[in-house]
Amino acid sequence: MRYGTIVSLVFALALFSCKNDDNGSGITEVPPKLLSEVSPEDDAEIVEFLNTHFYNYEDFDNQPEGFDYRIMIDTIAGENADKTPMMEFAQSVTINLSSSQLSLSAGEENVPHKLYYIEVQEGGAERSPTYADSTLIKYQGSLLNGTIFDESQDYVWFELPSSVRGFANGIAQLKSGTPDQVIENADGTYSIANSGKGILIIPSGLGYFNSSRTLIPLYSVLLFKVELGLYVEDTDSDNDGVPSIEEDLNGNGFMFDDDTDEDGLPNFRDIDDDGDGVLTRREITDDNGVIILPYPDADKDGVPDFLDPDTK
Structure with a gap:
């Protein structure tokens, strides 16, 4: 049983194809397609x-x-x-995607991509997870032709920002089950009686785009059948006291371009967001370790201390 495919976010910068060229090197670089070119093609394929x-x-x-x-x-x-x-039955959500978010150099900004989802069975929870939360799921991933490339028939935990973007945003449209409906089975596994079930259909830009995977060709639309068991509300991935969803500072739904101190760690994985040598948790708690809301802003400049290296 494989469950490593959907957690990769490494995208190839260019696709190389081997064929003869004028220089006799045998290597010709083929630049990635444009997001604005592929997105409408994917949408037409999905609608069909x-x-x-x-x-x-x-x-x-x-x-x-x-x-x-x-x-x-x-x-x-x-x-x-x-x-x-x-x-x-399908509903859709439009997500704007920039080429830089896929480590591409085309300079495209805010290209709309439409993600389709079907809520097959509504979960019992009152709220849905966010795209920044940790979720307990079962899933099967396939191409539209039915080729299965990944699945887990047992529940596994996923930190949604670490999955492909369309998967994270699709799961965020569903409701989970509730802890009081967890049932332990005789074989040692467990089930959740009021879990949520759904279908996600993801354009390639919100999947792997020009990066191939085993059984996933370049520019492939992805289909996931999912069961959402539980989720951690207000997941705090780095345990710094600030919920991960609040560390998407620009609110664009992409967690990896919010890096206040530019140290290579996005804020939701950085225990010292502003890089001032004082842990974020220390900058937002009182002497008893209780989180102070709203977050302290000692110099009253509108930037909370944990994002402001000028305050300690």
Whole structure:
């Protein structure tokens, strides 16, 4: 059982193809495609898929005896010609993406990418996680042609910022189960009775774009079937006292370009955000270790102390 594929965020700067050139070197550099070129192509492919495929919504509506709550997707054809297309259930969220966020040099800014999701079964929690939270999930990742490239049939913890961006933002549209519905099974595994289930369809820009993975060609649209068990509300990845979601300072939904002290560590993974030698936690707590809200701003310049190297 593999669950390493979706956590990688390393993107290739360029794709190299081997063929003869005028210099006889045999190596020709092929620059990555533009986000603005690929995004509409991906969207057209996704819309076509959603209009020609269905999932087993009737099972989830009626929950027949012995139903295993697995999401099944098939083509609308033949005896299934009367099924309701997935597009009728799908919702979407638009995420702006810049080439620099993929370590690309094209200079594109805020190119819209549409992520589609279907809430197959609403979870019992009152709130959804954020894209910065840690989540307990089961999942299966595939291409639109059905090729499975990654899955975990057991629950695993994922820090969402470490997954591909579309996965994190897609999970953030769903609701999880609740701790009081955790059931320990006889075989030592456990289940969550009121977990949330959904389908995510992710354009390549919010996936791996021009970086190939095993069984994932370049510029591939990704489909995930997911079950969201639980999540850690206000996850604090670096345990500095500031919830990770609050460390997305520019509010662009991308956690890795907020690095106040420019030390190479994004703020949500940096225990001294401003690099002044005083831990962030010390700068936001009183003598008893209680977090002070709003966060202290000693020089009243509008920048809290933990982000201001001029105050200690």
